Amino acid sequence: MTLNQQPNDFFHWIAPYYDTLIHLLTFGGYQSFLRKAVKILAPQKGEKILDLCSGTGKVASWISSAVGEEGRVMGMDITQSMIDVAKERYKGLANVIFVKKDVTQPWAYQDHFDGIFTSFSIHELQEKYRAGVIERSYAALKGDGRIVIADFHPQPSGMAKIISLIFFQLFERRNLSFFSFPQNETLRKAGFRRVRTFPVLGGIFQITLAQR
Numbered sequence: 001m002t003l004n005q006q007p008n009d010f011f012h013w014i015a016p017y018y019d020t021l022i023h024l025l026t027f028g029g030y031q032s033f034l035r036k037a038v039k040i041l042a043p044q045k046g047e048k049i050l051d052l053c054s055g056t057g058k059v060a061s062w063i064s065s066a067v068g069e070e071g072r073v074m075g076m077d078i079t080q081s082m083i084d085v086a087k088e089r090y091k092g093l094a095n096v097i098f099v100k101k102d103v104t105q106p107w108a109y110q111d112h113f114d115g116i117f118t119s120f121s122i123h124e125l126q127e128k129y130r131a132g133v134i135e136r137s138y139a140a141l142k143g144d145g146r147i148v149i150a151d152f153h154p155q156p157s158g159m160a161k162i163i164s165l166i167f168f169q170l171f172e173r174r175n176l177s178f179f180s181f182p183q184n185e186t187l188r189k190a191g192f193r194r195v196r197t198f199p200v201l202g203g204i205f206q207i208t209l210a211q212r
């Protein structure tokens with residue numbers, strides 16, 4: 001395999017159960033957080049939207065109905081079983097495609113999407129690839145495009161910091177570098193002009209909207 005970022009085995013075997021498991025573990029909170037982030041993206045009829053690291057395709061399916069028949073949604077994910085689950089669940093949606101792709105590698109898209117959505121993926125990427133993925137997103141967006149990043153808060157403070165660090169120490173140790181990722185500066189450096197952040201659940205999570 002020539003992929004630079006190795007797929008995570010956890011996502012491979014959990015794919016068919018991922019949504020149910022996270023739904024139960026978060027008492028439905030995951031779904032409401034993602035719904036809130038999609039609302040901030042505000043996909044419009046006829047738009048082309050990329051769901052970066054689309055997992056089981058749930059969010060892509062919501063965006064699909066928002067952009068309508070004239071719109072297009074592409075889900076990209078590195079894990080074959082996530083792509084398989086998404087394709088099977090949403091095969092009835094004519095305006096959505098799912099593509100297996102390592103997003104840390106060059107993409108063919110330039111000036112192409114009206115919006116990019118990504119949830120709980122930036123923290124999953126190796127430190128050395130995070131800025132590159134943001135730069136690639138900038139290039140793939142049309143001139144007035146926007147990106148929404150829904151993830152853990154990269155710079156939590158107070159109690160949120162303690163909770164996040166304990167969670168990462170227990171379950172996401174390999175991604176601890178996320179807490180030193182200067183996300184807003186990276187977005188601005190990539191060229192995004194307006195960056196707005198919306199803390200969620202006491203600042204453990206954050207939704208970021210950045211406009212080209």
Ligand SMILES: C[S@@+](CC[C@H](N)C(=O)[O-])C[C@H]1O[C@@H](n2cnc3c(N)ncnc32)[C@H](O)[C@@H]1O
Pocket residue numbers: 005008011052053054055056076077078079082101102103104118119120121124125
């Ligand atoms: C925590 S899951 C989130 C999935 C979905 N966005 C959601 O919120 O339900 C992270 C996803 O990122 C994908 N992923 C991780 N590294 C990736 C990479 N380098 N390229 C593409 N997808 C990647 C994983 O396969 C997994 O489906």
